[in-house]
Amino acid sequence: MLASYKRVLIIARKPDKEELVKTAKICLIGMGLIGLIGFIIYSFSILFLT
Known part of the structure; x- marks a missing residue:
């Protein structure tokens, strides 16, 4: 699970x-x-309900 997070952070760019x-x-x-x-x-709602 942590490996997938690490992979996303490596691939992500600014x-x-x-x-x-x-x-x-x-x-x-x-x-x-x-x-x-x-x-x-x-x-x-204001027009029709008042």
Whole structure:
């Protein structure tokens, strides 16, 4: 079991700047979409349930 962890750590590498920026953009877009969906659901619940 520890050998597989060691192998992963040996193979793993630090991401370069381009990969890091791309990953950050994708994460921010995903969080924004989830927030927008939540806001839309909240807005509809306020409009129709009051």
